[in-house]
Amino acid sequence: MDNLKTIASYSGTFKIGDFVVNRLGFGSMRLTGRGIWGPPTDRREALAAVRRAVELGVNFIDTADSYGPDVAEELIGEALAGRGDILVATKAGLRRPGPDQWTPHGRPEYLIERAKGSLKKLGVEQIGLWQLHRIDPRVPMQDQFAAVRQLLDEGVIANAGLSEVSIEEIEAASRYFKVATVQNRYNLVDRGSEDVLDYCERNDIGFIPWFPLAAGDLARPGGVLDSLAKRHAATAGQIALAWMLKRSPVMLPIPGTSKVSHLEQNVASARIQLSDDEFADFEGSVG
Numbered sequence: 461m462d463n464l465k466t467i468a469s470y471s472g473t474f475k476i477g478d479f480v481v482n483r484l485g486f487g488s489m490r491l492t493g494r495g496i497w498g499p500p501t502d503r504r505e506a507l508a509a510v511r512r513a514v515e516l517g518v519n520f521i522d523t524a525d526s527y528g529p530d531v532a533e534e535l536i537g538e539a540l541a542g543r544g545d546i547l548v549a550t551k552a553g554l555r556r557p558g559p560d561q562w563t564p565h566g567r568p569e570y571l572i573e574r575a576k577g578s579l580k581k582l583g584v585e586q587i588g589l590w591q592l593h594r595i596d597p598r599v600p601m602q603d604q605f606a607a608v609r610q611l612l613d614e615g616v617i618a619n620a621g622l623s624e625v626s627i628e629e630i631e632a633a634s635r636y637f638k639v640a641t642v643q644n645r646y647n648l649v650d651r652g653s654e655d656v657l658d659y660c661e662r663n664d665i666g667f668i669p670w671f672p673l674a675a676g677d678l679a680r681p682g683g684v685l686d687s688l689a690k691r692h693a694a695t696a697g698q699i700a701l702a703w704m705l706k707r708s709p710v711m712l713p714i715p716g717t718s719k720v721s722h723l724e725q726n727v728a729s730a731r732i733q734l735s736d737d738e739f740a741d742f743e744g745s746v747g
């Protein structure tokens with residue numbers, strides 16, 4: 461039997477600045493309370509999920525100042541106790557007036573203040589990867605990118621990324637800083653960011669698909685995902701993650717869960733290797 465501690469490494473690696481991360485990461489948004497608001501219902505389980513991820517070889521954890529707000533960052537800070545070998549990727553740029561409410565907020569001084577606040581919550585001296593959560597349409601884009609440049613220059617953050625952006629926006633940001641990663645919604649049934657993914661692949665930018673587990677009708681009994689799952693003795697969700705890992709070498713999925721059992725199931729998908737034929741058949745049946 462394989463050593464469980466290295467399971468995530470079967471997903472392959474990707475370089476973000478000086479960090480080499482296993483491509484299958486962990487998303488921490490679900491560690492918080494209902495509506496991504498307040499503390500988790502089971503704090504012990506939430507901390508255990510983060511620690512279990514690391515035990516299984518996950519060394520790339522996505523979070524944001526707005527998850528809770530602050531709750532996810534504080535839980536990760538507590539669970540990891542400042543471990544420098546895990547790349548924690550946080551974000552700012554969305555304000556939280558209440559549960560399930562997200563408002564873009566891109567004033568440069570706000571972004572800088574929030575990034576510095578993340579240092580404290582995560583218990584680190586530098587943020588390995590910081591992402592602009594949204595480009596605020598009410599603030600000149602250049603001002604937001606200049607704030608990111610300032611964070612890099614001051615050493616508050618080591619690498620910078622973007623979230624929910626177009627190719628044009630990546631190119632505009634690239635005039636201010638090296639865009640290390642892009643985080644857009646992407647999954648088997650929502651592939652509106654194919655052009656951005658291809659752009660990232662051409663330019664060696666990490667592509668972080670959020671909401672990676674949505675499989676919709678594809679997962680129905682007798683469907684293409686269901687038959688692939690049976691063949692690999694896996695769940696539909698695991699096949700969805702394996703498909704994503706095969707789709708591109710720059711793909712860095714961050715499935716999110718608050719439960720250790722789900723976490724273990726998700727990380728185990730790193731071991732599932734779809735053949736080229738299976739991948740092509742799948743594309744043909746949904747394309």
Ligand SMILES: NC(=O)c1ccc[n+]([C@@H]2O[C@H](COP(=O)([O-])OP(=O)(O)OC[C@H]3O[C@@H](n4cnc5c(N)ncnc54)[C@H](OP(=O)(O)O)[C@@H]3O)[C@@H](O)[C@H]2O)c1
Nearest residue numbers: 487488489522623670671672673674715716717718722725
């Ligand atoms: N950049 C952005 O704007 C943005 C937006 C949204 C999310 N994100 C990031 O992306 C990450 C992933 O997105 P997401 O959490 O929305 O979607 P997801 O990972 O596709 O799905 C998470 C949901 O699936 C459930 N789940 C997870 N593993 C499961 C399993 N093995 N079996 C059954 N259910 C399972 C979780 O519930 P349980 O807790 O019950 O397992 C949760 O409700 C987030 O954690 C966050 O870090 C970024």
